[in-house]
Amino acid sequence: MAILVDKVKKRQDIACACKELLIKEGFSHITISKITQTAGISKGSFYDYFENKEDLVFEVVSLMITRYNKRIQTLMREQTSTKEKIKLLTAFFYQDEFKELREIYVQFTAISLVEKNEAIAAFQRKNHLFYKEWVEDIFKEGISKGEIKKQALTLIDGIFAAVKGFFISFRVMQEEAKLESEINRFLDSIFTMIEEK
DSSP, rough: OOOOEEEHHHHHHHHHHHHHHHHHOOOOGGHHHHHHHHTTHHHHHHHOOOSHHHHHHHHHHHHHHHHHHHHHHHHHHHSSHHHHHHHHHHEEEEEEEHHHHHHHHHHHHHHHSOOOOOOHHHHHHHHHHHHHHHHHHHHHHHHHSSSGGGGGGGGGGHHHHHHHHHHHHHHTTGGGGGGGHHHHHHHHHHHHHHBBB
């Protein structure tokens, strides 16, 4: 009798087995051989579930992002103000709870800046759009509740760019300990301008 394999679960299991490898070694340094050794599978099995190492990395990141999003949605239910919800989303850049995903984000950002990898760029664009729409929804809710001005919607791209810029700058200068206070100071300033009085 043939053994039935849940291909989706097996794909996720292989990806989860390789998460630490990706974080420790980095995207550029992992090989199919290291992946198969870490996951305890053959090269043939690897190609049954993934097209290439990028496909595996996207699966690892997708699983981590899905967990992150669920966690943030749970925490967001506890927040009532638009400002606190936005601060919660930006906590990704400094809270220890999100360190593993942040390390992979750093790798993706570095590769995106140095190499012309269309698959990574497309993945980055897709995620950027998802989070931008999430912030838009938070802002629209804040506008409908009378918390913030309608013009706040025009600041979404700038807020994204500024917070990512803070993260990259402080990471490069190795001053990440200052990041939380700087991001929150920036957001407090923005909300001073867009909050309805």
